[in-house]
Amino acid sequence: MMKLNINGEIHSLDADPEMPILWALRDILKLKGSKFGCGKGLCGACTIHLNGQAIRSCVTPLAAAEGSELTTIEGLSADGSHPVQQAWLEHNVPQCGYCQSGQIMSASALLAYNAAPSDTDIDTAMAGNICRCGTYPRIRSAIKRAVEIQEAK
């Protein structure tokens, strides 16, 4: 039995420690906000936080998560009130929406350690998250807006 701390709750699960966190979240724990996009850490759709750092859960095995704190989109805020989520709403960022939980988790990890990212910082931090719909211009502007919301809080 493995014990995982996900969104502040301890979950016990009987799973292969080699299983990527993504599939344990989705298929076993039924936390399906994190998405599958590539299975190789190339697209960022599965991004979650491990001790506050953005990681690709499709290539990170469960074994790496034991004793750590995991945060998924479901746990980023209780009600969608995180500054990044608020900015995403204001800028109508999503199109199909599929990659957006990964985008939001990458953006929130960025703002947690860099409260005033430059344009280059934003592009660098978000370059691992693909959006095939092409919401990048709005992601950029929403991250800047999230900085303002975060400052005002």
Added chain:
Amino acid sequence: METISQVNRRQFLQFTGLVSGGIMLGASLNVSGQANKLIDVPPGTPSEALAFNLFVQISPDGQVYIVVHRSEMGQGIRTGLPQVVADELEADWQRITVVQGLANNKYGSQNTDGSNSIRDFYSKMREMGAAARAMLVQAAANQWQVPVQECFANQHKIIHKPTGKNLGFGDVAVAAALLPVPKLAELTLKSSDDFKYIGKPVPVVDLQNFVTGDTEFGIDVDLPGMVYASIQRCPVVGGHLKTLDSKATKAVKGVLAVLTIEPTPLPAAFNALPGVAVIADNTWAANQGREKLKLEWDAGANGTHDSDEYMETLKKSLQSDGRVVRSKGDVDRAFDAHTHHVSAQYTVPYLAHAPMEPTIATAVVNEQGIEIWTCTQNPQATRDAVAAKLEVAPEKIVVHVTLLGGAFGRKSKPDYAVEAALLSKQLGGKPVKVTWTREDDIQFDFYHAISAQQYKAALNENGKVIALEGRTAFPSISSNWSLDANFASDGEVSLGFVDMPFELDNLRLQTHRADTHIRIGWMRSVSNIQHGFAINSFVGELAQAAGRDSREMLLELLGSERMIDLSQSGVKKYGNYGEPIEKHPLDISRFRAAVVAVTDSAGWGSKTTADEGWGLAVHRSFVSYVAIATRVKVSKGKVEVKEVHCVADCGLVVNPDRVEAQMEGAVIFGLSIALMGEIKVKNGAVVNSNFHDYPVLRINQTPAITVTLLQGSEIPGGVGEPGVPPVAASVTNAIVAAGGPRIRDLPISGHLLV
């Protein structure tokens, strides 16, 4: 006859699995004003809701349920169509619930492709809203015993004008639903001056769910007792399994079964590809088990297909006799008379759709019938493909449409749903979810056609084009249904080729033979991709050869403001995106307006540094007009796209924010094609496998994008696709202006660093 049918809700819901003893009152307005006897109410509509027509239900508490019968894949249709209904209904947007329609022919076409949803259903949705409003107003007038002319609807209320008294929608819903459905001719539609939602940037209805991760895409479907499938398919179209050793697979923890999917004879249609499915109790175990399969395939006749060699075949085909699809004047004589000739060949490789959510379907197949949950653009085709393969009546099949994590045309082909149904049947009715990996998505797509084109023009001494000949060759989508299809279809030729908008006395356009060896499919804007690229590139080349400004050359070629009549130049079948030409003419004034607006927006002609330059392109597709101006920097063998201006004239716009978003997305999709998109085939199998070798644009490669909307018509045009075709040529033209090479073979990454 218009009658209200009173039907037990259980009858309505016989395919939905919802249980309700309530009575519902239904009448459905179809185009002729006839009432349908049965209403098929999708899940998500509460049992107390009253049906006013196929698309509108209102419950006694006043909540309005609007059915969206088209698929949401990021274009915002779950918001756009309800905006139209709610506006005519005079409903309060805050009291709208959007319900996703099941596969049902009564809705009309549900095939969410061809940038059709608003242009085909704008009028119908207005009628649906107006009909329900008329019934509510009549019911209130009846209750007050006043003339109906004294009553009107406003913000979810019916108001009696002389006295100011009012009733809520919910107060009269029951009485209203009992009234006859008004005839189409009796409906009064709102004046556009009174629109409250149409033309407004209403946020999408799923927005809050998107940002909290609380959504149901195809991948999120979860049924009790569900098992997970991962399928290794035959890498070559037309091949089949020779040997299978699944011993190591069956030893993987969590693997439950190994099943085979038998081949279906070609043509490919939407059939499931032959393959070996590993069934497990989670997705990862299924994938692990699949990696341990030992398989041998017989590749069949397509096993020698090689995309590089095939491109040479296409180029040769351009030199053979073609089929003339449009001809005017005497091109050969003009070429003899004017000796300044310019000619060029352009190629575009195979392309994959690569939506962020791969194709995924869940199915339950048992004696009661078949139920499918899937991210499909085309629920009726999904139903029909499964019905045909499993030999079940289509009425026995329910197709639930989830949200689509992108689609771009891939999810209009339901081969993946057929797979899920075949596997559930083999497992005795167990729910099965088939999840395609990214590798599956890249390697088993219906690809955008590889293409070659050749253009030749004669210029006079003033640098004016006197004659032009264009040739195009690419494998046809029709090959999915006919093995004899070895020329582009009339429909494909209609996509930005035969409707070339230039004012020329001598013009000849022809298609050339192209055989098919892999599955070909629609991808966002379809053949407009290669035609928009080549024709706009050639305009750039002509300007350069004549030593003229490319904007001036483009406007001169477009010529006078006029409506083009293609029948005058021998075009027999012009598709015009399914629209009557009188309603959506080929309008040169709209082309010109888009070009002028985009060059104004970009500051065309302003000085750039020596290593920077602007490129221009314009294209009409899906009866909308889009012009693009792009600024690039070319330095040390690397191109950087700095800035893109997009002007789109899509006619009447329902949701300007979503139209702008579609244009931003189309520019980015077009940049992926221009800069880096290329699928390679060797020995009949696709070589690429994931985003490392089939890259798509990332945020750090994304330029600043400015979108301007023009409204050249009171009628809506297409939105999802028309932004794509002009992008690539705007970039390659800009590269030349920046001192770089003329790139005629996409992608640009084959020539410059990107």
